[in-house]
Amino acid sequence: MSFSRRQTLAIMAGSGLSVMLGGRMALATPTEELIANFTGGAEITGEGLTLTAPEIAENGNTVPVEVDAPGAESIILLATGNPNPDVGVFHFGPLAGAQMASTRIRLAGTQEVVAIAKMSDGSFARAAQEVKVTIGGCGG
Amino acid sequence: MRQMLRTGAAWTALGLAGSAALAPAATAQEANLVINDEIEIVTRAPAPEHMEYMSEVVSGWEYRSPETQALQMDDFENPGMIGVDNARADFETAMGPDGQSCASCHDSPEALEGVRAVYPKWDEAKGEVQTLEMQVNECVTERAGAEPWDYTGDRMTEMVALISSVSRGMPVDVAIDGPAQETWEKGKEIYYTRYGQLELACANCHEDNYDNMIRADHLSQGQINGFPTYRLKNGALNAVHDRFKGCVRDTRAETFAPGSPEFVALELYVASRGNGLSVEGPSVRN
Amino acid sequence: MAENVTPRVRVPKEAAAGEVITIKTLISHPMESGQRKDKEGNLIPRSIINRFTCTFNGETVIDVAMEPAISTNPYFEFQAKVPESGTFTFTWIDDDGSTYEDTKEIAVA
Numbered sequence: 134m135s136f137s138r139r140q141t142l143a144i145m146a147g148s149g150l151s152v153m154l155g156g157r158m159a160l161a162t163p164t165e166e167l168i169a170n171f172t173g174g175a176e177i178t179g180e181g182l183t184l185t186a187p188e189i190a191e192n193g194n195t196v197p198v199e200v201d202a203p204g205a206e207s208i209i210l211l212a213t214g215n216p217n218p219d220v221g222v223f224h225f226g227p228l229a230g231a232q233m234a235s236t237r238i239r240l241a242g243t244q245e246v247v248a249i250a251k252m253s254d255g256s257f258a259r260a261a262q263e264v265k266v267t268i269g270g271c272g273g
Numbered sequence: 274m275r276q277m278l279r280t281g282a283a284w285t286a287l288g289l290a291g292s293a294a295l296a297p298a299a300t301a302q303e304a305n306l307v308i309n310d311e312i313e314i315v316t317r318a319p320a321p322e323h324m325e326y327m328s329e330v331v332s333g334w335e336y337r338s339p340e341t342q343a344l345q346m347d348d349f350e351n352p353g354m355i356g357v358d359n360a361r362a363d364f365e366t367a368m369g370p371d372g373q374s375c376a377s378c379h380d381s382p383e384a385l386e387g388v389r390a391v392y393p394k395w396d397e398a399k400g401e402v403q404t405l406e407m408q409v410n411e412c413v414t415e416r417a418g419a420e421p422w423d424y425t426g427d428r429m430t431e432m433v434a435l436i437s438s439v440s441r442g443m444p445v446d447v448a449i450d451g452p453a454q455e456t457w458e459k460g461k462e463i464y465y466t467r468y469g470q471l472e473l474a475c476a477n478c479h480e481d482n483y484d485n486m487i488r489a490d491h492l493s494q495g496q497i498n499g500f501p502t503y504r505l506k507n508g509a510l511n512a513v514h515d516r517f518k519g520c521v522r523d524t525r526a527e528t529f530a531p532g533s534p535e536f537v538a539l540e541l542y543v544a545s546r547g548n549g550l551s552v553e554g555p556s557v558r559n
Numbered sequence: 560m561a562e563n564v565t566p567r568v569r570v571p572k573e574a575a576a577g578e579v580i581t582i583k584t585l586i587s588h589p590m591e592s593g594q595r596k597d598k599e600g601n602l603i604p605r606s607i608i609n610r611f612t613c614t615f616n617g618e619t620v621i622d623v624a625m626e627p628a629i630s631t632n633p634y635f636e637f638q639a640k641v642p643e644s645g646t647f648t649f650t651w652i653d654d655d656g657s658t659y660e661d662t663k664e665i666a667v668a
Contacts (some may be wrong), residue, residue: 163583219628
């Protein structure tokens with residue numbers, strides 16, 4: 134069976150479009166990708182992770198946050214609205230007195246801060262909070 | 274009866290709405306600042322006599338969020354203290370041709386307790402009002418025989434932060450009379466002069482509108498008892514004249530230079546507006 | 560090597576055997592994110608501390624993988640179990656390969 138030029142062009146356009154669409158549907162956001170890498174695709178079912186962050190950050194340059202997940206092996210912290218959402222991963226060793234850590238982070242703008250904890254039994258827990266980041270008036 | 278109720282409810286609603294509109298957008302936190310569980314800082318005081326339009330002076334600390342305030346309550350948490358530590362090392366470091374260091378004359382930084390609280394002040398020998406930076410450079414060049422330090426550079430700002438830190442808790446007490454008076458009057462005039470395309474005077478924000486919000490910034494009284502200050506915005510210690518420069522630029526005016534007679538006079542005047550508050554530097558601000 | 564990088568650590572001087580203590584660490588480092596531009600509009604290259612570890616007598620307390628979103632002058636607060644007297648070792652690893660270290664002794668009564 135031979136196709137006319139018009140038919141060939143149509144088939145090529147159609148398959149090209151489906152490749153594009155198929156590709157787009159498979160693209161995850163950077164945050165989702167980072168989470169998938171951390172959890173290996175496992176479902177996040179557990180509770181027991183507390184994320185503490187201010188409701189309004191006085192300055193996005195230095196925002197104090199704390200993560201706490203008793204029994205966790207590691208906790209990943211993500212700033213979903215930053216150019217690169219990865220903030221850091223806390224790995225707790227045998228001599229960690231508690232599976233918690235506090236630090237100060239940079240937030241590029243108002244966004245949701247997300248933490249995922251990998252528990253020692255292999256399950257995952259999630260906590261999130263929106264932090265409003267203000268840009269100053271005159272002094273800012 | 275039903276008609277009266279309707280009106281009553283309406284008036285109450287109107288009253289509530291009205292008072293909400295009139296209330297300030299944010300209120301300075303009334304809390305206590307105690308550093309390291311031992312240094313008590315006075316952040317509110319009756320306004321000094323010379324101030325005509327205000328009855329109470331309030332430290333910039335009160336206008337910051339609780340998280341920012343907490344950073345100043347402990348010398349370990351306060352990132353400005355990193356600069357103070359650097360200056361402590363510098364204090365002992367030889368700078369002059371004969372190996373003179375600050376410590377050669379001044380023993381230890383603690384020996385300079387009380388100094389920050391009275392600067393800027395009149396220097397009889399020089400015949401002018403001197404800021405702490407000018408005094409440091411006088412020592413550096415004339416007593417240690419070294420090159421002067423950059424007025425708002427890191428080295429100078431850290432040293433001024435160290436000298437401030439040993440006076441924390443002491444009341445600011447700059448002299449505005451006697452030989453300093455002329456400079457003080459000049460500073461006062463600058464404070465109330467409108468500058469720039471935006472035609473703003475220091476007083477327009479810091480006297481007429483402190484405690485209000487300017488965009489997302491909670492306006493303070495513009496006190497300098499906490500300088501040098503560690504700003505979260507640039508993650509560094511900031512000197513007073515750099516802040517003045519920033520403020521003047523924010524009015525879209527050509528600014529005076531750090532170390533200029535105008536800024537020296539302004540610093541004396543603004544410091545005097547905080548007489549009674551405690552020396553707080555290095556403070557932590559946004 | 561970034562200039563003037565000074566670590567500071569706060570650890571109690573003593574503890575009871577098995578006690579959990581709070582440790583605070585701060586290190587002066589610009590944590591240049593790689594997002595900022597200089598006056599000519601060129602991107603200032605990334606230069607950060609990318610890892611922080613704390614061990615006690617050789618065993619891991621905490622190990623943090625750090626990204627540019629950690630603020631200037633990185634600060635960490637965490638808890639450690641103290642089974643016996645010994646030494647805490649704190650290590651910060653810079654993008655450029657330098658390592659900064661600090662140690663603190665603790666006595667168990």
